[in-house]
Amino acid sequence: MLPNPKQMEENLDPRVKRTRKLILDSFGILLAEKNFESISVQDVTDKAQINRATFYAHFQDKYALLDYSVSKMFMQEIEKRTLNACHYTPDNLRSLILAVCEFLGNMHSSCAQPHEQFESLIENQIKKHIFSLLSLWLNQTKIKKSTDIPVTVATWAIYGLASHYSHMKKRPALDKFVDEALPLVSVNLEQFA
Amino acid sequence: MLPNPKQMEENLDPRVKRTRKLILDSFGILLAEKNFESISVQDVTDKAQINRATFYAHFQDKYALLDYSVSKMFMQEIEKRTLNACHYTPDNLRSLILAVCEFLGNMHSSCAQPHEQFESLIENQIKKHIFSLLSLWLNQTKIKKSTDIPVTVATWAIYGLASHYSHMKKRPALDKFVDEALPLVSVNLEQFA
């Protein structure tokens, strides 16, 4: 059996795990202090107390770090709700929408000045994860139809809803918001249930 | 000019600083959980997430770790009160007695079951520091007399007082206790003031 990515991470050399954690933690702190563009690789390695050359042994540049960081945080959110090991149900879909809303919401409150440019950088990562998660769900059923089109629609809709929610000046109760949105998303997915 | 031990610690390879911190932190946590004798080098390295061989690159055994740990904590206490960069005055002596009392007091409250055997292990380290601190103070004066005898007496007296204080069931106010003890200690040192 293939080792899953989770096991791979845990079987890494302890030095590697330590270094990545130092980088990620420092990056998180810096993101809370100033906006992404004004954070340099220097800043990260200074705060992490690691050598700059070591940074480049792990990440191509700060954009790769952002991708990795966002992916990791998002997947933790997903795993916390055990959405990574289940199948399509309206309830799971609801949880997923909720997770994305909360994730973007947290992003807005924990990051300093999240500019539009910054948001577009994380958007692609999040959508990739939503897309593959929905694909996984739908392809567990016996139905052999291609899922790409409905999954694409649902992915963009979910991200769009969460983005909209996180930008609202006066956010309504999340539960109500999701209740209202859910049927519009599930309508194209029900055929696979 | 010779680099002082403080600078040497700071100029160490970052990996060394990290590893030592991991070891010290883990050791501190373990000491709060169980008594020193039942803590193995394994336990420390497991909690610190470092390799056991790495431990032995830094410390000869767990007793060396205890010595280092106690020394470091005690010196931090001393430096906090800037007693490491001053000379003999009754007031500084008072601060020193206070520091030793508080240090042993904290030791008792933060360590699980501090047995007599454990206490005798740290006693020597602490006394070494008190002795060299008092020697430093007294030898800054112009008086050329040997200080070893009076410093020895004062060192043992101070440690004894602090040990006594930290063992008391109902500890009196520390200030009062020190006020009462101070003259008995300073009597042999005043000649160097």
Place this chain on the structure above:
DNA sequence: GCTCCAGTGTTGTTTAGTCAACAGATTTGA
């Protein structure tokens, strides 16, 4: 235009940490 400055990304060499294995000491417990 120009220099100065701060950051980037890469390199070769040195050093610290990892890992698996070892023999020996101590403890556990059936």
Place this chain on the structure above:
DNA sequence: TCAAATCTGTTGACTAAACAACACTGGAGC
């Protein structure tokens, strides 16, 4: 009482991180 298990302290081969260089880029200020 013997065997299994656990901890110790040490070794040699391997790998990651540190470090000090390097050439390069893109402003900022004159």
